[in-house]
Amino acid sequence: MTDDSPDVVVLRKSTHGVPVSEYADELRERLPDRDVRHARTPTEERELVADAPVVAGMEIDEALLAEADELELFACAYAGTGHLPLSALEDRDIAVTNASGVHGPNIGEHVVGNLLVFARRLHEGWRRQQRREWRHFRAHELQDSTVTVVGLGAIGKSVVERLQGFGVESIGVRYTPEKGGPTDEVVGFEGPEFEDALARTDYLVLACPLTETTRGLIGEAELKTTPPDAVLVNVARGQVVDTDDLLWALRGNHLRGAALDVTDPEPLPEDHPLWNLENCLITPHCSGHTPEYYSRLADIVAENVRRLDEGEQLENRVV
Known part of the structure; x- marks a missing residue:
């Protein structure tokens, strides 16, 4: 890990029609002393996750996971985690949290x-x-x-x-x-x-x-x-x-x-x-939409960044 390595990387996929850049902004507000980066492209994702201890996003596949050498926590932005490569994450002792409570x-x-x-x-x-x-x-x-x-x-x-x-x-x-x-x-x-x-x-x-x-x-x-x-x-x-x-x-x-x-x-x-x-x-699977989605999600992830540093039990941990 280098001195300019990000502390938190937010992956590029958005949800509910709201730009995921807003999620990154919410995290920056709650983590003013941390380097929070928004990966906007596949190339940026591969580059930024390489040294990041925390990655936040809707999904991560095994190919991107293979690039994440320093990853300690994947903060899933959905309540469900069945779409994630949970076995691969668990094999590498990477914690996984979800968005339970946000909705x-x-x-x-x-x-x-x-x-x-x-x-x-x-x-x-x-x-x-x-x-x-x-x-x-x-x-x-x-x-x-x-x-x-x-x-x-x-x-x-x-x-x-x-x-x-x-x-x-x-x-x-x-x-x-x-x-x-x-x-x-x-x-x-x-x-x-x-x-x-x-x-x-x-x-x-x-x-x-x-x-x-x-x-x-x-x-x-x-x-x-x-x-x-x-x-x-x-x-x-x-x-x-x-x-x-x-x-x-x-x-x-x-x-x-x-x-x-x-x-x-x-x-x-x-x-x-x-x-x-x-x-x-x-209704087209839209009951989960709320203008407070990223704000509530950022509350959980920011608290878990602190807990990760202190070695405390993570909120919403599923793996």
Whole structure:
């Protein structure tokens, strides 16, 4: 490592349509005594990572990793890290952190917004406005309903927090229900308790990571168990829900509606039947967008730079 080696390198890929240079600027504000460089091109990435102890970005492949001789920490800018060469990083004893917690407020708001849309049937009001049709329709109330939140990580907890004051009963689903949580009750991912929770659910919120346990978690059997006037909101991953079974439920009045920020496949093809269902609201995997994204991410990474120097446990460490 030379005297002019960077302390932190921010890789070139942006996210949410916001230039990643803003992320580098946020890090410079929090690390005024450190040399934070923004690698704008593939060549600059290869040159700058060679001597950098910390690299921050959306992704890193094995070819670029091979150039990073001094790397101690890769700070992934996504909550999910399944796209990273984790085995290669672990083999070299390189720590990996993620962006867990960054999305809590915005995705929490996105979920509650969708719950209110279906509770008050605002999507039906929108359709009637488009037709200039002044005709009353019946709505529901969110109050006194049961909201089941699958996944009690940062996003799930944020959803539950934002439901305070709406007068709902809440059920949380997590791998270790004995740890409890912010919901009125907590159950595991399978067995009679999970089935009973589904049977009592008015609004089913999926906010869990995609794992072997959660892949295909919601299929025909589960959709038959939920009441037919229930609503599903998915901000997890599309593969948590069996798409064909979801179509069956939405078309056959086995489910009142669905709000999908994620789909399987994704992007959803233009000719996919989900687009044409009036009881299905689709957003293009954008619930994670927030103008505070880079700011919140920089808070985590700057703190981890300090912890790395002090030999302390890193926040959000996954490897």
